[in-house]
Amino acid sequence: MSGNTAVFLAELTVLILAIFLGIEVISKVPTLLHTPLMSGTNAIHGIVIVGAILITGANLHSTLAQIVGFFAMVLASANVVGGFAVTDRMLEMFKGK
Amino acid sequence: MSANLTTLAYLPTIVAFILALKFLSSPKHARLGNQLGAVGMALAIAVTLAQKHFYGLGYGIIAIGGVIGGTIGWVGARKVKMTDMPQMVALFNGVGGGAVALVALVEFHEKAGLPGRIIWNESGAIIISALIGSISFAGSMIAFGKLQGLVGDRPIVWKGQRVGNILLLLIGITAGAIILGGHSYQLIWLLLIEIAGALAFGVMFVLPIGGADMPVVISLLNACTGLSAAAAGFELRQNVLIVSGMLVGSSGTLLTLMMCHAMNRSLGNVIFGAFGQIQAGGGEGASNEGLTVRSTTAEDVAIMLAYAHKVIIVPGYGLAVAQAQHDVRQLADLLTARGVSVEYAIHPVAGRMPGHMNVLLAEANVPYTQLKEMDDINSEFPQTDVSLVIGANDVVNPAARSDSTSPIYGMPILDVDKSKAVVVLKRSMNPGFAGIENHLFYEPETSMLFGDAKDSILKLIAAVKAV
Numbered sequence: 001m002s003g004n005t006a007v008f009l010a011e012l013t014v015l016i017l018a019i020f021l022g023i024e025v026i027s028k029v030p031t032l033l034h035t036p037l038m039s040g041t042n043a044i045h046g047i048v049i050v051g052a053i054l055i056t057g058a059n060l061h062s063t064l065a066q067i068v069g070f071f072a073m074v075l076a077s078a079n080v081v082g083g084f085a086v087t088d089r090m091l092e093m094f095k096g097k
Numbered sequence: 098m099s100a101n102l103t104t105l106a107y108l109p110t111i112v113a114f115i116l117a118l119k120f121l122s123s124p125k126h127a128r129l130g131n132q133l134g135a136v137g138m139a140l141a142i143a144v145t146l147a148q149k150h151f152y153g154l155g156y157g158i159i160a161i162g163g164v165i166g167g168t169i170g171w172v173g174a175r176k177v178k179m180t181d182m183p184q185m186v187a188l189f190n191g192v193g194g195g196a197v198a199l200v201a202l203v204e205f206h207e208k209a210g211l212p213g214r215i216i217w218n219e220s221g222a223i224i225i226s227a228l229i230g231s232i233s234f235a236g237s238m239i240a241f242g243k244l245q246g247l248v249g250d251r252p253i254v255w256k257g258q259r260v261g262n263i264l265l266l267l268i269g270i271t272a273g274a275i276i277l278g279g280h281s282y283q284l285i286w287l288l289l290i291e292i293a294g295a296l297a298f299g300v301m302f303v304l305p306i307g308g309a310d311m312p313v314v315i316s317l318l319n320a321c322t323g324l325s326a327a328a329a330g331f332e333l334r335q336n337v338l339i340v341s342g343m344l345v346g347s348s349g350t351l352l353t354l355m356m357c358h359a360m361n362r363s364l365g366n367v368i369f370g371a372f373g374q375i376q377a378g379g380g381e382g383a384s385n386e387g388l389t390v391r392s393t394t395a396e397d398v399a400i401m402l403a404y405a406h407k408v409i410i411v412p413g414y415g416l417a418v419a420q421a422q423h424d425v426r427q428l429a430d431l432l433t434a435r436g437v438s439v440e441y442a443i444h445p446v447a448g449r450m451p452g453h454m455n456v457l458l459a460e461a462n463v464p465y466t467q468l469k470e471m472d473d474i475n476s477e478f479p480q481t482d483v484s485l486v487i488g489a490n491d492v493v494n495p496a497a498r499s500d501s502t503s504p505i506y507g508m509p510i511l512d513v514d515k516s517k518a519v520v521v522l523k524r525s526m527n528p529g530f531a532g533i534e535n536h537l538f539y540e541p542e543t544s545m546l547f548g549d550a551k552d553s554i555l556k557l558i559a560a561v562k563a564v
Contacts, residue, residue: 008218018347019347022343022344026351029121030123031443031445031452031470032124032468033124033455034450034451035182039186041319041349044118045319045322045342047114047141048200050335051200051326051329052159052200054333062203068203069162072196075199078166078170079190079196082171084135085174090179093459095462096464
């Protein structure tokens with residue numbers, strides 16, 4: 001088995017485990033919190049900012065990478081900051097008696 | 098930093114995201130969880146910036162892009178009204194999907210420029226993340242436009258729509274398959290065709306869906322963006338993206354199915370049903386002829402409320418539109434001070450996204466302990482003196498239980514018709530969002546208080562004070 005295939009299979013294993021983990025952790029979330037849940041998970045997929053940083057910083061010989069990477073950075077950071085900030089604003093309002 | 102060290106440094110981020118989702122199970126810890134998630138994200142960004150030695154220009158572009166995007170996100174998040182939350186989530190979701198597609202585009206461009214073929218699993222991941230990310234971006238933007246009133250709210254349908262949509266998707270998939278299988282793997286225009294097809298499909302697949310179903314679509318697209326981010330993890334060989342993206346992908350899919358379940362409809366029906374467009378003749382099984390509506394005054398309702406033992410308030414989107422959450426709370430406080438037991442019955446799909454009504458009431462400082470979920474409160478209606486329905490319609494329509502010809506037949510509803518008296522605050526007799534006639538309004542125990550929800554509640558407050 002080539003090195004690439006071995007790594008790929010390890011990645012696939014991680015993916016499968018994440019599927020079940022995702023279902024497991026949110027199955028107990030009450031409908032009370034479904035809107036913050038949606039916007040909170042929304043913020044988490046902003047992790048693509050890692051990808052945006054990598055492609056922008058690592059491809060310096062390429063003008064296309066820099067231009068497209070710039071827009072990817074704008075979009076991904078709007079996702080991250082907006083997602084977490086709006087979720088925090090919502091959850092701040094939930095108070096007990 | 099070495100690659101192994103980086104992978105290790107990303108692990109706390111993964112743990113933080115898992116805990117963030119887990120802490121959302123209780124309103125007590127939810128905020129802490131979200132903050133933990135934000136810290137995890139900040140850590141991931143720091144690790145990424147440290148792992149490679151970028152040139153100054155690279156850091157500069159990253160910083161400028163990050164500041165611009167971050168400012169847009171921050172201002173949007175602070176300024177948005179709680180009633181507009183669904184379109185805000187759609188917007189933030191769309192930009193995430195767009196970022197995934199752009200990352201895929203650059204990855205492909207750079208790797209295709211190198212000698213030799215791109216490794217099959219990496220090019221496969223590029224194709225999948227570009228496809229799903231683009232669909233998510235375009236679909237979310239249309240969903241945003243619909244909820245914001247920029248695009249027609251009602252479903253837009255035309256002949257041959259489904260065939261056309263499938264064709265668009267096929268164009269995208271075929272272009273991707275040629276890249277993966279053929280010798281023209283290095284041709285970037287093939288990837289651009291794939292992205293164009295996916296963007297067009299995203300637009301076309303959301304256009305025919307009515308505004309009432311938009312939350313389900315947003316939730317589905319949220320899961321899609323997660324999935325595309327996971328695919329991006331395969332193309333960049335980063336576990337942190339695979340795990341985080343897939344966490345969102347699977348939890349988002351579950352949430353989408355839960356929402357469909359709350360409306361008793363299948364996901365296919367939501368996406369292809371063009372709901373809200375065909376209901377003109379809905380519920381033919383029973384006609385309204387010969388039925389009368391009893392209109393009442395604020396003074397009469399105030400007396401009913403003031404001398405009741407138990408009152409349940411059923412808020413709907415009409416309440417939010419009228420911005421009457423704070424006034425409702427004031428009314429509830431007045432009644433509580435008189436010794437009346439007041440609770441809120443929240444239907445899972447009340448408002449414009451699941452749990453939306455809870456957010457709106459929390460904003461008005463209603464303690465979440467008073468907010469009761471449907472399954473917990475339905476058994477209490479028979480002991481309830483007055484159910485006060487404010488701007489809700491379909492979620493209290495008894496046709497969902499009894500009339501098998503009704504489009505909402507089978508949807509779980511709040512059994513307000515079982516309480517001793519029902520007062521419905523409503524602007525007019527127009528049918529609700531889904532355009533379905535409601536027989537609750539014609540029941541003998543029901544009285545209608547017509548007018549703007551906010552005006553009516555203010556009148557009720559004055560009248561209760563005068564009792």
